[in-house]
Amino acid sequence: xxxxxxxxxxxxxxxxxxxxxxxxxxxxxxxxxxxxxxxxxxxxxxxxxxxxxxxxxxxxxxxxxxxxxxxxxxxxxxxxxxxxxxxxxxxxxxxxxxxxxxxxxxxxxxxxxxxxxxxxxxxxxxxxxxxxxxxxxxxxxxxxxxxxxxxxxxxxxxxxxxxxxxxxxxxxxxxxxxxxxxxxxxxxxxxxxxxxxxxxxxxxxxxxxxxxxxxxxxxxxxxxxxxxxxxxxxxxxxxxxxxxxxxxxxxxxxxxxxxxxxxxxxxxxxxxxxxxxxxxxxxxxxxxxxxxxxxxxxxxxxxxxxxxxxxxxxxxxxxxxxxxxxxxxxxxxxxxxxxxxxxxxxxxxxx
Amino acid sequence: xxxxxxxxxxxxxxxxxxxxxxxxxxxxxxxxxxxxxxxxxxxxxxxxxxxxxxxxxxxxxxxxxxxxxxxxxxxxxxxxxxxxxxxxxxxxxxxxxxxxxxxxxxxxxxxxxxxxxxxxxxxxxxxxxxxxxxxxxxxxxxxxxxxxxxxxxxxxxxxxxxxxxxxxxxxxxxxxxxxxxxxxxxxxxxxxxxxxxxxxxxxxxxxxxxxxxxxxxxxxxxxxxxxxxxxxxxxxxxxxxxxxxxxxxxxxxxxxxxxxxxxxxxxxxxxxxxxxxxxxxxxxxxxxxxxxxxxxxxxxxxxxxxxxxxxxxxxxxxxxxxxxxxxxxxxxxxxxxxxxxxxxxxxxxxxxxxxxxxxxxxxxxxxxxxxxxxxxxxxxxxxxxxxxxxxxxxxxxxxxxxxxxxxxxxxxxxxxxxxxxxxxxxxxxxxxxxxxxxxxxxxxxxxxxxxxxxxxxxxxxxxxxxxxxxxxxxxxxxxxxxxxxxxxxx
Numbered sequence: 014x015x016x017x018x019x020x021x022x023x024x025x026x027x028x029x030x031x032x033x034x035x036x037x038x039x040x041x042x043x044x045x046x047x048x049x050x051x052x053x054x055x056x057x058x059x060x061x062x063x064x065x066x067x068x069x070x071x072x073x074x075x076x077x078x079x080x081x082x083x084x085x086x087x088x089x090x091x092x093x094x095x096x097x098x099x100x101x102x103x104x105x106x107x108x109x110x111x112x113x114x115x116x117x118x119x120x121x122x123x124x125x126x127x128x129x130x131x132x133x134x135x136x137x138x139x140x141x142x143x144x145x146x147x148x149x150x151x152x153x154x155x156x157x158x159x160x161x162x163x164x165x166x167x168x169x170x171x172x173x174x175x176x177x178x179x180x181x182x183x184x185x186x187x188x189x190x191x192x193x194x195x196x197x198x199x200x201x202x203x204x205x206x207x208x209x210x211x212x213x214x215x216x217x218x219x220x221x222x223x224x225x226x227x228x229x230x231x232x233x234x235x236x237x238x239x240x241x242x243x244x245x246x247x248x249x250x251x252x253x254x255x256x257x258x259x260x261x262x263x264x265x266x267x268x269x270x271x272x273x274x275x276x277x278x279x280x281x282x283x284x285x286x287x288x289x290x291x292x293x294x295x296x297x298x299x300x301x302x303x304x305x306x307x308x309x310x311x312x313x314x315x316x317x318x319x320x321x322x323x324x325x326x327x328x329x330x331x332x333x334x335x336x337x338x339x340x341x342x343x344x345x346x347x348x349x350x351x352x353x354x355x356x357x358x359x360x361x362x363x364x
Numbered sequence: 365x366x367x368x369x370x371x372x373x374x375x376x377x378x379x380x381x382x383x384x385x386x387x388x389x390x391x392x393x394x395x396x397x398x399x400x401x402x403x404x405x406x407x408x409x410x411x412x413x414x415x416x417x418x419x420x421x422x423x424x425x426x427x428x429x430x431x432x433x434x435x436x437x438x439x440x441x442x443x444x445x446x447x448x449x450x451x452x453x454x455x456x457x458x459x460x461x462x463x464x465x466x467x468x469x470x471x472x473x474x475x476x477x478x479x480x481x482x483x484x485x486x487x488x489x490x491x492x493x494x495x496x497x498x499x500x501x502x503x504x505x506x507x508x509x510x511x512x513x514x515x516x517x518x519x520x521x522x523x524x525x526x527x528x529x530x531x532x533x534x535x536x537x538x539x540x541x542x543x544x545x546x547x548x549x550x551x552x553x554x555x556x557x558x559x560x561x562x563x564x565x566x567x568x569x570x571x572x573x574x575x576x577x578x579x580x581x582x583x584x585x586x587x588x589x590x591x592x593x594x595x596x597x598x599x600x601x602x603x604x605x606x607x608x609x610x611x612x613x614x615x616x617x618x619x620x621x622x623x624x625x626x627x628x629x630x631x632x633x634x635x636x637x638x639x640x641x642x643x644x645x646x647x648x649x650x651x652x653x654x655x656x657x658x659x660x661x662x663x664x665x666x667x668x669x670x671x672x673x674x675x676x677x678x679x680x681x682x683x684x685x686x687x688x689x690x691x692x693x694x695x696x697x698x699x700x701x702x703x704x705x706x707x708x709x710x711x712x713x714x715x716x717x718x719x720x721x722x723x724x725x726x727x728x729x730x731x732x733x734x735x736x737x738x739x740x741x742x743x744x745x746x747x748x749x750x751x752x753x754x755x756x757x758x759x760x761x762x763x764x765x766x767x768x769x770x771x772x773x774x775x776x777x778x779x780x781x782x783x784x785x786x787x788x789x790x791x792x793x794x795x796x797x798x799x800x801x802x803x804x805x806x807x808x809x810x811x812x813x814x815x816x817x818x819x820x821x822x823x824x825x826x827x828x829x830x831x832x833x834x835x836x837x838x839x840x841x842x843x844x845x846x847x848x849x850x851x852x853x854x
Contacts, residue, residue: 070516145685145739194442202489203461242736244491261522280479
């Protein structure tokens, strides 16, 4: 009898602990008024523990409010109706549709929510109800419902739904020739990315008048920059075949042996879509452009009345060759004699 | 004159409620192709009504309101955040790296010449170093506001311009553990030229002269009818709530990051300067926008022209976080500009994120919306005024020695509920501020004209406090007046 009772007690305990099993999810508020992840799954009636982190680098306060199916629009509208005591309530609106809510967390804050999911199956939402955030900042909890493909999922914000689509568009949308002034790796912050015909691409630095790198293939992926406030880099797609050395005060061109005493970027003209850059080095005006053929890239300079030899920073590369019928190589420099320096062209080819 | 005694701040009036139709201002959405980038950084209108608009992903497009057709004028700019239309073939744009004149020289409607007016300011590569403007001063100089960097990120391996060695050493910006370094950098920092300053740029030479200092994120500059310059700023460090500043040459507006760019900089890192010293130096805000209720992120201030309703000569300012445009009622007291803010359009079909505003011919107001990674919206709206539609609201609010004088647009027989509270915000390094020293105010109301009432407070007015009214008669009841100066007489 005693043994039997013990077995029953043990069985009950197992049952009880199975019921107490807690489903754990971590959800983070990230840059761009978004939750990450934007979709989670749960079971009807189970206990859910959500660890919520505010890691938004833009110092935005956020909360997370779990709401019943079909009530997102109502809660979004309610979150905009700020009254005198909204702040005291952490900007959580009064609503019977709210299942659980965190406090309002400042950047780097975190909080754990523990609550039971209702028994009804459906698509629940989590939303930040800080005024102005709710229209963009929400995610979905799938309870007994299949989430399906995110690109077709109307339960998540368009930005999450379109991320993959946008990435493809960002890559493909450039017309060749075409250009963007945009943050690029291995260049200064005043970088310009240019797409040439024949799948050649280059990065030119307006901060120091210098060709920084050359690559073959697709242009850049700017999705990260365009979806945010511009933090980050446009990613080079394709294969880099040539690159100049780092250095913010390293200029691309100089007269004779000495570094430029002055540099001034003037701008560019679009010549059949190709930027023709203009800048001053030690007071002399220089124009520079790159054009392409199937063969390679022609890198052309015109210089207003050069009175000494011109030295162009053109380091060698294993993946590309640099040549010209004018001047000769001297280490990392291509040196053009004074008498030929008013107009000359170098050719960059893939090795 | 009728004199009412208001007991404990409220009174339920018996005035005949005016029959109010819809708003006199109609908000219309401008159509876009779905795939278009619709985050707007700048708007300006040509005399013929066509609208130049620049976008987050670097395009400048020209919108023809008659045909509702967009044409692309230029592409490939780096986060343009302001455009000034010189003609149909020439515009001036402020983008991250420079102020640029963009021209169509061959008359095909597409820009082919991009000339840097000036790029003689620093870029650390930090994402928060936005550049706002340009507006043109009466001498033909460009006024541009340069944002500081945010310690939400560090700086780039290569910066443009000289890096200022004051405070956190440059090499410490490149440590792996940015979370540790960020506090030493300061929440917002200015380590390359003119960050946190409003600058003046000579159109011909490109020479940049710092004009005023102490800004954080001044996403909005504009002149009033008297030619006074204003800049808005965003709640954050050293900004208890979002402010509007009346900007004067050489002034310091409270955020210390840009102190190294001041002519009398003595070498002390900004974060080492005692707050008492900063307090002494700074010019406080002309207007505080109460955070959470009035505006969380005010944008561009713009003068209201004649013909757009009863508020000509006052200003409007956009707000990012809610579908709202705020109206500014400014006055000069003891030589100091101060005043009130009140919602002008709330919702009514407007999107959030009113980033830029521009008036065109026939008193059309265009709004451009944006959000980047913050709260806001997208797209563009056209707002027009119909004088046949009347709307009751506060038309002016003036300070008196012992209270305020409020004027409504339409006559008010007996005022409905009026409530008033006063509070202040802290000037501090920490992000934002709670409301402090808040109290409700008791007052008497006296009618001085069919539209005007005097509110005489029981307690003396407090300088450097915000007085937040709720007028039961107004369509937009909340009006917040920031008291810097109290007039000596009534």
